[in-house]
Amino acid sequence: MLGGVARLRSEAPSPGVELRIAGVGPLTSAVLGAAFAGLAVGLDVFGASGLVVEAVGWLAAINIVLAVFNAVPAAPLDGGRLLRAFLWHRTGDAVRATRSASAAGRALGWFMVIAGFAAVLFGADVSGLWPALVGWFLITAATEETRHAELAALLAGLPVRRVMTHGPITVAATKTVAGFLAEGPFGTYRHSAFPVLAPDGAPVGLVTVRLLDRVAPQARASTTIADVMRPLVDVTTAAPDEAVVGLLPRLEASAERRALVLDAGRLVGIVTLADISRAVSWLTATTRPPT
Structure with missing residues (x-):
């Protein structure tokens, strides 16, 4: 218009x-x-x-x-x-x-x-x-x-590895939705999004609490995380040495507002807009000229 x-x-x-x-x-x-x-x-x-x-x-x-x-x-x-x-x-x-x-x-x-x-x-x-x-x-x-x-x-010049969360909590692709939900939010799983790993440890996707909530209660015991996760090809990914400036537009356009950080195909971290926001707060405080 x-x-x-x-x-x-x-x-x-x-x-x-x-x-x-x-x-x-x-x-x-x-x-x-x-x-x-x-x-x-x-x-x-x-x-x-x-x-x-x-x-x-x-x-x-x-x-x-x-x-x-x-x-x-x-x-x-x-x-x-x-x-x-x-x-x-x-x-x-x-x-x-x-x-x-x-x-x-x-x-x-x-x-x-x-x-x-x-x-x-x-x-x-x-x-x-x-x-x-x-x-x-x-x-x-x-x-x-x-x-x-x-x-x-x-x-400028800030790499993803400086702002990402190292060693994020992951979930196995073969785990059932019922078993996963039974361990949160006060157990192992305290966040709202989790990288999903195959049995060999390779990252295969990302699952969020919102995706899990769409599974009918009666089907959760027979539904695995792999059945409901967002596959890796649909997830925003980044390299540890990639510039945060280059990642930010892709992150803002993504559905989950987070990216999996992969190094040679291995999961090394996860980065969200909140992580970048915290970095900006610190950088602003440390670079602002004295009044």
Whole structure:
């Protein structure tokens, strides 16, 4: 409803890459706008229906408007990423560049919010709610970009092994659900998610209390953990030496919000968003300048 959004697996590694990623959006819209404009003219020349010409002309106009709007130098618009790439290239500081682009995005967002509500209150134009909604989206997204950039800078160079929980409690794939539940939550199993191991000790999946709760009580004695676990191919995994910054987006997108840490196929730990949050708290406290 609000338009397209670029979904990136990681941040751009350099200003040049950022420039190419950001530039392709407005460029695509501009090319489409020009193509539809040419098609509209051609259809009109050959005597096509006025309704068809109008529809194609509208497509041309809306793509050109989209290209111009997205080129505005304010995050999270593509123009904001272009501004970030330029400032990053000039200063060499990606976080500082992100803060500047995000500040421009918040300024644009607040302008649209105020202008939209002014149109509603003083002009009796209900359509002003639309730019106000888009403006609020820009404010939220720009603020989030700043938060992500500062978080990435804070976690830079930090490997997964430094934040993971070593030697997590595991459960055998052959164990029954009834036997597993009988030992928790005050016995061996005090957590809510557990790596599942095959008889040879190899990790094969992850089981959560939520998955176990879906098993009917009368079937728990005959159902094994392997029957209800999430298989390893569907579980987020990481290497001990992998950067936390690279893992974080995958962790946030995962269903369980946790990852199994594997070293040469052997389970060595588990990492959750809570683990990273604790690391961020400590890093923030130890790196904050004295007041």
